[in-house]
Amino acid sequence: MFFFEGRRMVSAGVKRFLIPAGIIAILLAALGGIRHLTLTFEGGQVIYRIPAGAQMLALGVGLYWDVTCTGPVTMVDWGTLTPGQTKGVTVYIKNTGNGPMRGSISSDNWVPDGAGQYFDLTWDFGSLPLEAGRVRKTTIYIHVHDDITGITDFSFNIIITGTQVE
Amino acid sequence: MEILLAELVVVLALVIVLLILLVWWLLRKIVLVPTLTVAVDKAEYLRGEVVNISGSLMDGTTPLAGKSVALAVVPPTGDAYSLPPATTDNNGAFSSKWGVPADAVGGIYGVVAGAMGVSATKTFKLK
Numbered sequence: 525m526f527f528f529e530g531r532r533m534v535s536a537g538v539k540r541f542l543i544p545a546g547i548i549a550i551l552l553a554a555l556g557g558i559r560h561l562t563l564t565f566e567g568g569q570v571i572y573r574i575p576a577g578a579q580m581l582a583l584g585v586g587l588y589w590d591v592t593c594t595g596p597v598t599m600v601d602w603g604t605l606t607p608g609q610t611k612g613v614t615v616y617i618k619n620t621g622n623g624p625m626r627g628s629i630s631s632d633n634w635v636p637d638g639a640g641q642y643f644d645l646t647w648d649f650g651s652l653p654l655e656a657g658r659v660r661k662t663t664i665y666i667h668v669h670d671d672i673t674g675i676t677d678f679s680f681n682i683i684i685t686g687t688q689v690e
Numbered sequence: 691m692e693i694l695l696a697e698l699v700v701v702l703a704l705v706i707v708l709l710i711l712l713v714w715w716l717l718r719k720i721v722l723v724p725t726l727t728v729a730v731d732k733a734e735y736l737r738g739e740v741v742n743i744s745g746s747l748m749d750g751t752t753p754l755a756g757k758s759v760a761l762a763v764v765p766p767t768g769d770a771y772s773l774p775p776a777t778t779d780n781n782g783a784f785s786s787k788w789g790v791p792a793d794a795v796g797g798i799y800g801v802v803a804g805a806m807g808v809s810a811t812k813t814f815k816l817k
Binding site for chain 1: 760761762764769770771772802803804805809
């Protein structure tokens with residue numbers, strides 16, 4: 525009998541705790557969503573989002589997410605970008621050839637056409653040749669121009685090319 | 691009546707616990723939880739010496755045989771050395787060697803192994 529009385533007491537106590545906690549959790553979740561939306565449209569500023577379909581193409585080199593070269597890089601999601609912002613993504617470039625090579629980076633297939641004029645694509649690969657079988661940690665940066673207009677969504681290809689040193 | 695209800699609650703609780711244990715056991719059978727380890731035979735090396743690399747890939751206490759293990763040696767500065775992948779034997783063990791180049795920079799090196807989405811690192815010093 526005591527057990528059931530005690531259980532009812534505990535149950536009531538749990539309910540007293542759970543109901544306000546549930547309400548607070550729902551409010552926090554809602555606030556989180558509002559905060560997210562506020563950030564997304566902060567100051568009425570348009571946020572440009574690059575879709576996850578941004579392609580990474582490697583010619584004469586291997587392009588990976590890790591130094592052991594187990595995860596090939598085929599796509600990069602830059603997330604949300606604001607005008608004036610620079611974002612970087614770190615990849616590992618492996619010389620799969622038989623001799624030293626130099627690397628270069630380029631872009632093409634900008635959608636919409638001409639969007640490339642509002643972006644700068646750079647990397648810190650450097651000018652030193654990459655020896656055969658070696659792996660270089662490299663960060664690729666994208667910078668959005670302050671004066672970007674008329675583009676709300678875009679995609680493009682990044683091409684990493686390895687050229688054998690003569 | 692109330693006592694019967696209490697017993698029912700206890701039985702239900704036991705059934706739930708048993709079900710959770712069963713699901714956990716089934717998941718452990720279905721889902722692999724690989725553990726990768728890597729080691730080297732010495733703490734310090736000189737240029738020209740050979741670094742003997744060894745390690746294991748296990749799922750709990752079960753060896754994961756025939757799996758490819760990617761290996762790299764990461765120097766303190768400069769480009770990493772990519773090693774040919776090793777394959778685990780019936781005990782889940784793998785081994786490899788890396789000859790320290792004559793022009794290698796001194797400092798702390800890391801041997802990084804990667805397999806089945808997990809990685810492990812062991813460091814050594816090059817004098």
